[in-house]
Amino acid sequence: MALRLVMFSDFICPFCYIGFETVRRLKPEFGLEIEWKGFQIHPEWPAVGMAATEYRRGMDPQTRRMMWARIASLGETVGLEMKSPDLLANSLLALEAAEFAKEHGRAEIFEERVFRAYFSENLNIGNQTVIAELAGEVGLDPDELNLALESNHYQKRLSDNTLAARERGVDGVPTFFVGDYPLVGAQSEEVMRQILHRYAEKMAAAK
Numbered sequence: 001m002a003l004r005l006v007m008f009s010d011f012i013c014p015f016c017y018i019g020f021e022t023v024r025r026l027k028p029e030f031g032l033e034i035e036w037k038g039f040q041i042h043p044e045w046p047a048v049g050m051a052a053t054e055y056r057r058g059m060d061p062q063t064r065r066m067m068w069a070r071i072a073s074l075g076e077t078v079g080l081e082m083k084s085p086d087l088l089a090n091s092l093l094a095l096e097a098a099e100f101a102k103e104h105g106r107a108e109i110f111e112e113r114v115f116r117a118y119f120s121e122n123l124n125i126g127n128q129t130v131i132a133e134l135a136g137e138v139g140l141d142p143d144e145l146n147l148a149l150e151s152n153h154y155q156k157r158l159s160d161n162t163l164a165a166r167e168r169g170v171d172g173v174p175t176f177f178v179g180d181y182p183l184v185g186a187q188s189e190e191v192m193r194q195i196l197h198r199y200a201e202k203m204a205a206a207k
Contacts, residue, residue, distance in 0.1 A: 002030075002031040002032065002033045003030050003031065003032050003033065003178070003196060003199060003200060003203070004032075004033045004035065004179075005023060005032050005033070005034050005035070005176060005177070005178055005196075006035045006037060006176065006177040007019065007020065007023065007034060007035070007036050007037065007174055007175070007176050007177075008037050008039040008161070008165050008170050008173050008174065008175045008176075009036060009037070009038065009039060009173050009174045010038065010039055010040055010041045010042075010091050010095070010173050011038075011089075011091045011094045011095065011098075011111075011114050011115060011118055011125055012041070012042065012085075012088065012089055012091045012118065012125075013041060013173050013174065014071045014075070014082060014119060015071075015074075015173075015174055015185060015186040016115075016173050016174040016186070017075070017080065017082065017115040017119055018071075018074050018075055018077075018078060018080065018082075018186040019174040019176070019185075019186040019187070020036075020111065020112070020115060020174070021075075021078040021079070021080055021112075022078050022186065022187065022188075022189050022192055023176070023192065024108070024112070025078060025079075025189060026189065026192060026193060026196060029193070030196050030200065032196075034108070036098065036102075036107060036108075036111055037161045037164065037165070038091075038095035038096075038098050038099065038158055038161055039161055039162060039165050039170065039173055040091055040092060040095055040158065040162070041091075041172070041173055042088075042090070042091070043090075043092065045088060045089075045090045046090060047090050047092075047126060048090075048126065049087045049088055049089045049090060049124055049126050049127075050087070050088050051086070051087065051088070052084060052085060052086055052087065052088050054088070055088055064084075068083075068084040071084075074186065075119075077188065077189070078189060080119075080120075081120050082119045082120060083119060083120060083122065085118055085119065085122055086122055087122075087124050089118065089124050089125045089126035089127075090126040091125065091126065092126070092158075093125075093126060093127075093128055093131050093149055094114050094125040094126070094131055095154075095158055096148070096149055096152075096153075096154040096155065096158065097110070097114075097131045097134075097135060097145055097149065097154075098110060098111055098114070099154040099157050099158070100135070100140070100144075100145050100148050100149075100153075100154060101135065101138070101140060104140055106138050106139055106140055109138045109139075110134070110135065110138050110140065113134050113137060113138050114131075114134055117130070117134055128146065128149060131145070131149075132145055132146055168182070169182065170182075172184060172185075174186060178195060178196065178199045179199060179203075181195075181199065183195065
């Protein structure tokens with residue numbers, strides 16, 4: 001029996017990218033079924049995005065560089081090359097597009113592509129043209145996606161994700177649930193492996 005893992009995540013969160021890649025690496029080992037739930041953490045950011053320097057204006061440049069050096073180092077542990085985005089994107093359209101990808105059986109490959117576009121290629125994932133191009137790259141129909149985005153077809157689903165997160169006590173991302181057990185923040189591959197082993201053993205003992 002496959003283990004099911006639920007992950008509440010947002011594309012603009014670097015630790016979500018690291019956590020996403022970590023569980024992807026463990027997926028074959030445990031036969032993981034990963035359910036990704038989009039949870040927008042900064043709906044107040046402008047739709048067009050904003051310069052990274054506008055966020056936490058009181059942070060001095062050296063502190064900002066050190067913070068990103070640490071994030072990049074964590075990313076390297078799971079094979080990621082991560083850079084600080086110049087533009088902080090509003091993630092709403094990307095999260096809606098992820099629901100579209102889920103419906104069309106391309107969720108994981110699309111999610112990886114969006115994370116990489118934002119944290120490695122400095123693309124504005126809040127831009128609908130960019131999102132449609134990324135969708136096309138992974139085999140989705142850009143025109144069909146554009147129609148869905150323009151009709152706000154997936155906004156209720158994102159609202160439902162937010163409600164589900166609140167009901168489970170989630171107030172930050174990434175938050176993982178292995179069964180009913182919550183795990184907050186990006187964990188090392190070894191820590192996540194140990195947790196999954198314990199849960200697998202618990203499930204086997206319960207049979």
